[in-house]
Amino acid sequence: MKRRYAILAPGHFVADAKTAHGVIAYSSDETVAVIDPQTAGKRVVDVVPHLHSEAPIVATVAEALRYDPTSLLIGLAPKGGALPPDWRAAILAAIDAKLEIVNGLHDMLGEDPEFAAAARRAGTTIWDVRKPPDVPLFRGAVYDVATPTLLLVGNDCAVGKMTVALELCRAAERAGSRAAFVPTGQTGIMIAGWGISIDRVIADFAPGATESLVLYAAQSKPDLIVVEGQGSINHPAYAPVTLALMFGSAPDALVLVCDPLRDHIDGYSTPILGYRELIRLHEALLATIKPARTIGIALNTRGLSDAEARAQIERAQTETQLPADDVVRNGPDKLYASISPQLRRERPCAV
Amino acid sequence: MKRRYAILAPGHFVADAKTAHGVIAYSSDETVAVIDPQTAGKRVVDVVPHLHSEAPIVATVAEALRYDPTSLLIGLAPKGGALPPDWRAAILAAIDAKLEIVNGLHDMLGEDPEFAAAARRAGTTIWDVRKPPDVPLFRGAVYDVATPTLLLVGNDCAVGKMTVALELCRAAERAGSRAAFVPTGQTGIMIAGWGISIDRVIADFAPGATESLVLYAAQSKPDLIVVEGQGSINHPAYAPVTLALMFGSAPDALVLVCDPLRDHIDGYSTPILGYRELIRLHEALLATIKPARTIGIALNTRGLSDAEARAQIERAQTETQLPADDVVRNGPDKLYASISPQLRRERPCAV
Numbered sequence: 001m002k003r004r005y006a007i008l009a010p011g012h013f014v015a016d017a018k019t020a021h022g023v024i025a026y027s028s029d030e031t032v033a034v035i036d037p038q039t040a041g042k043r044v045v046d047v048v049p050h051l052h053s054e055a056p057i058v059a060t061v062a063e064a065l066r067y068d069p070t071s072l073l074i075g076l077a078p079k080g081g082a083l084p085p086d087w088r089a090a091i092l093a094a095i096d097a098k099l100e101i102v103n104g105l106h107d108m109l110g111e112d113p114e115f116a117a118a119a120r121r122a123g124t125t126i127w128d129v130r131k132p133p134d135v136p137l138f139r140g141a142v143y144d145v146a147t148p149t150l151l152l153v154g155n156d157c158a159v160g161k162m163t164v165a166l167e168l169c170r171a172a173e174r175a176g177s178r179a180a181f182v183p184t185g186q187t188g189i190m191i192a193g194w195g196i197s198i199d200r201v202i203a204d205f206a207p208g209a210t211e212s213l214v215l216y217a218a219q220s221k222p223d224l225i226v227v228e229g230q231g232s233i234n235h236p237a238y239a240p241v242t243l244a245l246m247f248g249s250a251p252d253a254l255v256l257v258c259d260p261l262r263d264h265i266d267g268y269s270t271p272i273l274g275y276r277e278l279i280r281l282h283e284a285l286l287a288t289i290k291p292a293r294t295i296g297i298a299l300n301t302r303g304l305s306d307a308e309a310r311a312q313i314e315r316a317q318t319e320t321q322l323p324a325d326d327v328v329r330n331g332p333d334k335l336y337a338s339i340s341p342q343l344r345r346e347r348p349c350a351v
Numbered sequence: 352m353k354r355r356y357a358i359l360a361p362g363h364f365v366a367d368a369k370t371a372h373g374v375i376a377y378s379s380d381e382t383v384a385v386i387d388p389q390t391a392g393k394r395v396v397d398v399v400p401h402l403h404s405e406a407p408i409v410a411t412v413a414e415a416l417r418y419d420p421t422s423l424l425i426g427l428a429p430k431g432g433a434l435p436p437d438w439r440a441a442i443l444a445a446i447d448a449k450l451e452i453v454n455g456l457h458d459m460l461g462e463d464p465e466f467a468a469a470a471r472r473a474g475t476t477i478w479d480v481r482k483p484p485d486v487p488l489f490r491g492a493v494y495d496v497a498t499p500t501l502l503l504v505g506n507d508c509a510v511g512k513m514t515v516a517l518e519l520c521r522a523a524e525r526a527g528s529r530a531a532f533v534p535t536g537q538t539g540i541m542i543a544g545w546g547i548s549i550d551r552v553i554a555d556f557a558p559g560a561t562e563s564l565v566l567y568a569a570q571s572k573p574d575l576i577v578v579e580g581q582g583s584i585n586h587p588a589y590a591p592v593t594l595a596l597m598f599g600s601a602p603d604a605l606v607l608v609c610d611p612l613r614d615h616i617d618g619y620s621t622p623i624l625g626y627r628e629l630i631r632l633h634e635a636l637l638a639t640i641k642p643a644r645t646i647g648i649a650l651n652t653r654g655l656s657d658a659e660a661r662a663q664i665e666r667a668q669t670e671t672q673l674p675a676d677d678v679v680r681n682g683p684d685k686l687y688a689s690i691s692p693q694l695r696r697e698r699p700c701a702v
Contacts, residue, residue: 136431203550233636236489
């Protein structure tokens with residue numbers, strides 16, 4: 001059954017509701033309303049044009065109920081993943097209206113006594129997307145996966161690694177290949193309906209959890225596996241998750257996703273690494289695990305003029321001698337066409 | 352109150368009871384007996400001479416009770432950290448005899464219904480050493496710690512990183528400096544009585560947990576902070592924990608601990624990196640976080656002849672142009688004396 005989402009993102013929908021935007025853009029579930037008093041009265045397309053959604057924005061859960069949602073989606077993933085306390089009333093109102101709650105925060109709403117009791121009373125359920133299953137230690141079975149595996153890495157959090165993964169999968173499908181998207185974070189899981197939020201797994205087991213995802217994706221014998229990336233290799237807080245994905249997914253190739261204008265890791269004083277340093281560092285780390293080459297650069301040029309975007313894409317190509325493009329601005333087909341022969345060379349199966 | 356430990360390590364005491372050996376060698380708590388049917392009748396010193404302990408080895412918990420223990424310590428930390436099922440009976444016997452249970456496995460014995468009920472009945476307690484407290488996200492406060500901070504890194508698991516940390520602390524104290532040992536794994540926690548098992552922390556929070564440990568150690572204004580290392584930067588399963596310690600502790604300097612004879616990561620086909628590659632990789636990763644230099648090599652030459660050990664130490668010195676020694680074979684004072692001026696230069700405080 002398809003979900004009909006009301007997305008809760010009060011005060012944050014335009015600026016930083018990454019989860020909300022990802023689900024609206026890529027989920028096969030429908031978004032029927034967004035709850036955000038700050039922009040209430042407009043449509044999604046009026047405030048975030050690139051999402052191309054006519055869904056209405058309303059101020060309260062009660063108003064959202066007019067659009068017949070099945071589920072309330074928590075549309076925000078703040079640093080640390082705690083629930084903003086002033087969202088409790090809205091969530092309780094949604095539970096009382098028998099909506100399913102879909103939650104990607106680190107805070108497990110199903111373990112909150114008040115929410116759990118309310119859900120029992122209302123006869124509805126809470127899906128804590130980030131709650132990890134029992135996962136095994138990494139054992140190396142992923143080295144035997146025959147399908148070429150591509151991992152997305154990036155120069156920071158929230159630069160578009162999931163978007164690039166999904167767009168490259170679309171391009172692969174259009175080119176006649178069956179591509180399996182492997183979700184590794186809360187938004188990817190909401191979009192695909194399966195996956196593990198690797199940042200939520202106990203550190204010792206994070207590579208093993210990643211391995212189990214790739215093994216699962218390989219079972220359907222796709223032509224290509226595309227693993228959603230997380231964080232950045234020099235992110236002070238999230239780099240261990242990035243490394244767990246690199247070692248656990250044992251990729252054959254990397255695509256580097258970058259915001260070309262960032263100079264510092266968001267929220268920290270850490271400088272952003274240049275393209276060539278990022279490529280060197282990732283490839284050095286993977287050298288003894290399973291060597292993988294970086295085969296393309298995906299730039300996030302949102303907010304730039306066409307000329308500025310073109311200049312950034314050219315700079316990335318010149319600096320790295322690799323194909324580069326913005327797969328949202330220009331569509332993913334060109335970048336996919338450039339990288340797929342290389343991907344086939346890295347692991348000689350049908351792509 | 353000091354504990355009197357009976358250590359449970361059936362069939363494993365000699366070969367791979369790393370936790371047992373660490374506690375016997377370094378804890379201020381006393382080990383009064385070891386339970387291991389395979390070597391029962393001997394003393395610890397007969398089967399593991401370098402531990403210099405006269406404690407008797409017995410076959411059962413019942414026999415161990417004659418030596419008046421206060422606590423049963425689970426002396427093993429197998430990969431994945433699960434409880435061997437045939438140890439349950441021994442643990443239940445110890446609980447029935449009102450012993451405290453001290454457990455460093457990933458499996459939380461206090462959450463096991465049978466053990467928990469037995470402990471309640473017997474009026475005793477279960478200390479799950481690896482159980483993490485609530486920890487914050489990494490925030491960068493550790494960058495302001497004024498005390499020089501040394502992190503141990505290594506070429507594999509179980510090469511002696513904790514031992515080197517503890518020996519360097521002893522040498523520092525003998526040289527008139529106050530050194531704070533920061534425990535990051537189950538054995539270190541058992542020895543020091545505090546700490547967090549970073550491998551057990553949710554991946555997103557592992558650097559923050561490490562930061563909180565260093566901030567705690569800095570409160571007593573020691574002259575030197577020595578952070579216990581874990582895993583290895585190219586360990587397929589444990590490297591994310593290694594990276595969390597590197598980024599979360601923000602060290603001023605590294606000491607590289609190596610078994611010079613290993614050629615593969617234990618349990619995997621991954622080749623061991625050479626000294627210079629290890630140094631390059633660690634320093635490249637830390638470059639944008641907080642630059643740190645490698646200032647010494649600690650070799651684990653157990654099992655080698657004196658001449659072989661000397662040759663390995665010379666090779667490490669020649670290859671790296673850094674001071675190198677085996678701090679167990681030759682004592683830690685010489686290596687400490689060689690590295691402490693450099694450590695003082697990396698962060699100019701009193702050492």
